Amino acid sequence: MQVITSYLDQGPIRAVQQWRLYHLSRPNLKQWRQTRHGKRYVLDSTDHWILNNLPDKRLTLVDCAGWYFKQFGIATTCLESDEIAKHYWPSCHVEPDIFTHRPTYISTADPVVFKYSWFLRYATVEQFVEFIQVWVQSTTVINFEPRYVQHNHLKHRLVDQVRPMIKFDIQEVDHNLWILEP
16 A cells, blocks of 8 residues: 655555556456457447447547457557556557647548547646647547536536637537547
8 A cells, every 4th residue: 555645745656556547547448358258349339439430440549448449440550658558459659648749650631539538637628628739630539528627517518618719620429529620
C-alpha cells in the first residue's frame, strides 16, 4: 500500500499499481484478452456505430487498446500513452503526450477514435477545446463521459459550451459519443 502524505508530494507509482491503472482505464483490453481463451468478443454501442458508419477500412485508435478491431478486417494504427501496451500489441506506437500533441505519422485521411481516454477526465473546457483543435484533422470519434470535463453542470451542456469555441462540426450521437468533422 502506498501512503500519500500530501497531494503536492507524490511518491513513485509501483509497477503493480501502474498495470492495474492501465487495465482499469481500458475495459476493452480485458475482453480482448479473454478471446484467447475461447470467449466471444462483445461489441458495445460505440463499436457498432464505428463498424456501421465509418466506411473506411483504416482507423487510428488512441489509448483504448483498439487493436481488437483487426478481427473485423479493419487496418488499425494503435497509439497508446503507456509502454505496457507493447506487451499486448508490439506494433502499437507509444506517445506519452497524446493530450497536447498529434504525431505527424498519423494519416489525416483516416478516422481517429478515442474511447474513454484517461486524459479527458477532469480536463477544463479550455483544455478540452485545445485538445479538439489539435486532433481534429479528419473524422474524429470521441467516446467519453462529458460530466468529467469541468464545466457548469447546472445551466449548460458541454456541447453547447464547446460549439462556439471551435470551428468544427460536432454531431452528438448520444450523450457519450461525439463525432467531429473538420
